[in-house]
Amino acid sequence: MTLAITDPDRENPSDPRSPSLARRRFAEILLGTGFLATAVAFVYPVLRYLIPPKASDLGSDSVLAGRVGELKPNSGKIFRFGSRPGLLVRTASGEYRAMSAICTHLSCTVQYRQDLHEVWCACHNGLYDLNGRNISGPPPRPLETFEVQVRGEDIYVRRLK
Numbered sequence: 501m502t503l504a505i506t507d508p509d510r511e512n513p514s515d516p517r518s519p520s521l522a523r524r525r526f527a528e529i530l531l532g533t534g535f536l537a538t539a540v541a542f543v544y545p546v547l548r549y550l551i552p553p554k555a556s557d558l559g560s561d562s563v564l565a566g567r568v569g570e571l572k573p574n575s576g577k578i579f580r581f582g583s584r585p586g587l588l589v590r591t592a593s594g595e596y597r598a599m600s601a602i603c604t605h606l607s608c609t610v611q612y613r614q615d616l617h618e619v620w621c622a623c624h625n626g627l628y629d630l631n632g633r634n635i636s637g638p639p640p641r642p643l644e645t646f647e648v649q650v651r652g653e654d655i656y657v658r659r660l661k
């Protein structure tokens with residue numbers, strides 16, 4: 501016959517009030533939470549890539565680029581065309597021209613040069629005329645040009661079809 505001697509101060513793992521069981525539960529919750537956070541950190545970017553957010557301006561063919569009187573003759577401004585920059589130019593004779601502001605060489609943002617009356621890319625000294633044609637420097641292709649419509653006081657720019 502064996503005699504079991506129990507120590508009342510000794511921890512009993514099956515007793516829900518036992519400190520070791522509480523520590524184990526705490527460790528399990530901590531590990532579970534960490535695993536869940538790690539899984540979310542991996543899955544969320546993948547889901548955002550596969551299901552991009554809806555943007556109201558994506559795919560838009562026409563945007564408000566400026567207001568009449570905003571540009572003096574022989575000046576230009578950058579405007580937002582969807583997610584990309586566009587360049588609105590008012591020529592010295594007062595005509596409006598619009599084109600993509602993304603250089604066709606290495607995608608720097610171009611700007612209007614008042615002194616040259618041309619569109620200039622500062623990255624590698626690329627030059628375009630006011631019709632978007634690449635005229636000097638490394639740009640291999642013309643800039644995409646847009647149609648300009650003045651409606652009342654607003655200047656709209658539209659993609660050419």
Ligand code: FES
Nearest residue numbers: 603605606621626
């Ligand atoms: S990026 Fe414009 S000239 Fe190189």
